Amino acid sequence: MSDRVNRVVLVGTGAVGSSYAFALLNQGVTEELVLVDLNKEKSEGDAMDLNHGIPFAPSPTKIWFGDYSDCKDADLVVICAGANQKPGETRLDLVEKNTRIFKGIVDEIVASGFEGIFLVATNPVDILTYVVWKFSGFPKERVIGSGTILDTARFRFLLGEYFDIDTRNVHAYIIGEHGDTELPVWSRADVAGITVAEWLEQNEQYKQEDLDQLFLNVRDAAYQIIERKGATYYGIAMGLVRLTKAILQNENAVLTVSAYLNGEYGHEDVYIGVPAVVNRKGIREVVELKLDDEEKAKFNHSVNVLKSTMEPVLEKD
Numbered sequence: 001m002s003d004r005v006n007r008v009v010l011v012g013t014g015a016v017g018s019s020y021a022f023a024l025l026n027q028g029v030t031e032e033l034v035l036v037d038l039n040k041e042k043s044e045g046d047a048m049d050l051n052h053g054i055p056f057a058p059s060p061t062k063i064w065f066g067d068y069s070d071c072k073d074a075d076l077v078v079i080c081a082g083a084n085q086k087p088g089e090t091r092l093d094l095v096e097k098n099t100r101i102f103k104g105i106v107d108e109i110v111a112s113g114f115e116g117i118f119l120v121a122t123n124p125v126d127i128l129t130y131v132v133w134k135f136s137g138f139p140k141e142r143v144i145g146s147g148t149i150l151d152t153a154r155f156r157f158l159l160g161e162y163f164d165i166d167t168r169n170v171h172a173y174i175i176g177e178h179g180d181t182e183l184p185v186w187s188r189a190d191v192a193g194i195t196v197a198e199w200l201e202q203n204e205q206y207k208q209e210d211l212d213q214l215f216l217n218v219r220d221a222a223y224q225i226i227e228r229k230g231a232t233y234y235g236i237a238m239g240l241v242r243l244t245k246a247i248l249q250n251e252n253a254v255l256t257v258s259a260y261l262n263g264e265y266g267h268e269d270v271y272i273g274v275p276a277v278v279n280r281k282g283i284r285e286v287v288e289l290k291l292d293d294e295e296k297a298k299f300n301h302s303v304n305v306l307k308s309t310m311e312p313v314l315e316k317d
């Protein structure tokens, strides 16, 4: 048996980062967890607080407050650092500020000698994942964004609730930008092995207009939560843990992440939310779903919005 120890370095221990650290410890996913933040006192306090939960955790985790040199021996660096949306702001509004922050962070991580996988959650996540790929010079499969993992979870939860079926038996994806131009892949959605179209045909209590509203609630969930409590963090934290497990445990799990397209879906040179096979090497491959014409048009629009937002920002660097 290998005595290799898994190490995750978390950069950014704000609301999202500290919720991720807490969920990671609770699920016993990694042997070592290092916390890094511009606000050193905050990450030091978080390390102390989390350590006091170790006697109650399912397996031992060594947790400390560290610095970028700790990335050298890391398997995974998860970045949750940067500004979040204020009420009324879109994710794309954060692009300039967070790209500037990322330049410094990625340079430090690469300078440490890090050779693992980057996982990015900071918004706008698709563009910042591209930024990490560009700034780091890493192969595309070792740079992953959380993409639409959270949107897909919201979609599955709401579909499960609507059809009164356990959400784990709902297979349906949100793809595209993690943001206002995302789209549901209705043509492939199945609940308990029955397509959504069949559910509508079989029972008149289910209506297309309810499903249209359901998607709007998925798309606008972040705005609804931010209006009520200022930020969202538990859902994404659990999504990041799911991704961490898929990577460290070499799962070949299919998750909707922000992946680099190199011809898939008819696009290239963009990171965007699509289903992909995730394992110990990062992204093994993008799963190319057959979309209907309306879905294709919406996906193309989402790619165009991301590219046109990203281009002027990257030209400045």
Ligand SMILES: NC(=O)C1=CN([C@@H]2O[C@H](COP(=O)(O)OP(=O)(O)OC[C@H]3O[C@@H](n4cnc5c(N)ncnc54)[C@H](O)[C@@H]3O)[C@@H](O)[C@H]2O)C=CC1
Pocket (backbone or CB within 6 Å): 011, 012, 013, 014, 015, 016, 017, 036, 037, 038, 039, 042, 080, 081, 082, 083, 084, 085, 094, 101, 104, 105, 120, 121, 122, 123, 124, 125, 146, 147, 150, 178, 231, 232, 233, 236
């Ligand atoms: N991908 C997704 O599905 C989701 C993404 N997010 C995004 O996650 C990001 C973080 O959100 P919150 O945790 O709510 O924000 P927060 O403000 O609570 O935490 C941000 C943390 O980043 C740290 N930070 C800032 N600059 C840094 C630097 N140069 N180096 C190291 N640390 C630095 C801050 O000190 C702070 O602790 C935001 O961009 C937010 O929009 C939030 C929810 C879901």
Ligand SMILES: CC(=O)C(=O)O
Pocket (backbone or CB within 6 Å): 085, 091, 123, 150, 221, 222, 232
């Ligand atoms: C903030 C954000 O990106 C979300 O909750 O979807």
